Amino acid sequence: MSEVQAMSSASATTGGPPPAVRVEGVSKRYGDRLAVDGVRLEIRPGEFFGLLGPNGAGKSTLIEIMEGLRRADSGTVALFGRPPWPRDTSLLPRIGVQTQSSAFFVRQTAHEHLRTVAALYGAPRGAVDRTLEAVGLTGQRKVRVEALSGGQRQRLAIASALVHGPELIFLDEPTAALDPQARRDLWEVLRGLKAEGRTIVYTTHHLDEAEALCDRIAILVDGRIAVTDSPHNLVTASRAPSRVLLPLGLLDAERAAAVEGVERVDVQGGSLVLETHTVGQVLSAVDRISGLDGVQTRTASLEDVYLDLTSRLSGTAAAAPAPAETTEP
Numbered sequence: 001m002s003e004v005q006a007m008s009s010a011s012a013t014t015g016g017p018p019p020a021v022r023v024e025g026v027s028k029r030y031g032d033r034l035a036v037d038g039v040r041l042e043i044r045p046g047e048f049f050g051l052l053g054p055n056g057a058g059k060s061t062l063i064e065i066m067e068g069l070r071r072a073d074s075g076t077v078a079l080f081g082r083p084p085w086p087r088d089t090s091l092l093p094r095i096g097v098q099t100q101s102s103a104f105f106v107r108q109t110a111h112e113h114l115r116t117v118a119a120l121y122g123a124p125r126g127a128v129d130r131t132l133e134a135v136g137l138t139g140q141r142k143v144r145v146e147a148l149s150g151g152q153r154q155r156l157a158i159a160s161a162l163v164h165g166p167e168l169i170f171l172d173e174p175t176a177a178l179d180p181q182a183r184r185d186l187w188e189v190l191r192g193l194k195a196e197g198r199t200i201v202y203t204t205h206h207l208d209e210a211e212a213l214c215d216r217i218a219i220l221v222d223g224r225i226a227v228t229d230s231p232h233n234l235v236t237a238s239r240a241p242s243r244v245l246l247p248l249g250l251l252d253a254e255r256a257a258a259v260e261g262v263e264r265v266d267v268q269g270g271s272l273v274l275e276t277h278t279v280g281q282v283l284s285a286v287d288r289i290s291g292l293d294g295v296q297t298r299t300a301s302l303e304d305v306y307l308d309l310t311s312r313l314s315g316t317a318a319a320a321p322a323p324a325e326t327t328e329p
């Protein structure tokens with residue numbers, strides 16, 4: 001038996017620490033609509049886990065079931081080995097929750113609101129100022145919640161999920177209303193939380209964000225998990241083509257289309273774009289014909305993988321085989 005096999009058998013027998021989140025066969029129906037369909041997943045402590053999928057795929061329903069805010073029709077959820085439903089007060093200090101419809105004390109200022117939330121959890125007073133600073137709301141600390149902009153309220157909702165220093169943080173589209181700078185600032189806050197060993201469960205429609213932040217992602221389509229893996233593995237294993245971008249005029253479209261390995265030619269944003277699965281071969285051919293001055297390459301991104309997968313699977317869930325779990329990172 002190899003050392004690795006020996007270690008994994010040992011951990012299987014001793015059990016090890018429970019996962020931060022374990023979801024087993026969870027389903028949820030709203031009338032005729034099966035919003036979550038037999039989902040199974042495990043999130044390790046310290047992992048940054050992204051839940052992606054088209055509008056209506058079931059992400060919020062699933063995350064609310066994980067948070068213990070919504071009851072599943074069937075299946076089980078455990079956070080650090082304990083079910084969040086019915087409400088387990090011993091879990092509450094360990095988890096932070098930001099939902100798409102977070103509630104506020106609207107007549108209070110941002111600082112008062114966060115102080116109230118902090119007091120509910122017994123968080124130290126200094127945590128309020130620190131958290132307002134982390135989400136970029138120090139300048140709005142005296143502004144009443146009802147007078148904050150949409151993006152500022154969203155930052156306050158995120159602060160409310162973080163102020164008590166939870167080990168497990170659920171964020172449901174936290175960057176939806178944020179401007180580009182605030183979005184990047186939040187990335188830094190989240191990277192800091194991950195570096196402290198906290199577990200983050202995250203839904204987003206920003207694929208660049210998932211690629212930049214998440215250790216692993218699950219893509220949900222019609223209530224089922226279509227795939228779970230690291231963004232890197234998903235992109236590497238994808239069938240999505242890479243692109244070779246030529247400055248317009250370097251090669252005409254007809255000639256480019258005839259190059260061996262080129263599958264599609266298009267003009268986009270001032271470039272002639274050649275789609276291919278054999279970049280090296282196409283680059284050599286272009287080099288021989290016209291040289292490579294100004295030529296750029298773009299490998300497939302997580303967005304390409306996502307669009308390919310969701311367009312193939314959307315609306316086919318009823319006929320689809322059991323959801324695939326891909327390789328672990």
Ligand SMILES: Nc1ncnc2c1ncn2[C@@H]1O[C@H](COP(=O)(O)OP(=O)(O)OP(=O)(O)O)[C@@H](O)[C@H]1O
Nearest residue numbers: 030031033035053054055056057058059060061062
């Ligand atoms: N309270 C509810 N009552 C009835 N149907 C609901 C309810 N909440 C969600 N649904 C339906 O369940 C499905 C999944 O919705 P859910 O909000 O979980 O998806 P989502 O992936 O979070 O979507 P989005 O990206 O738009 O936020 C949708 O068809 C939605 O219309």
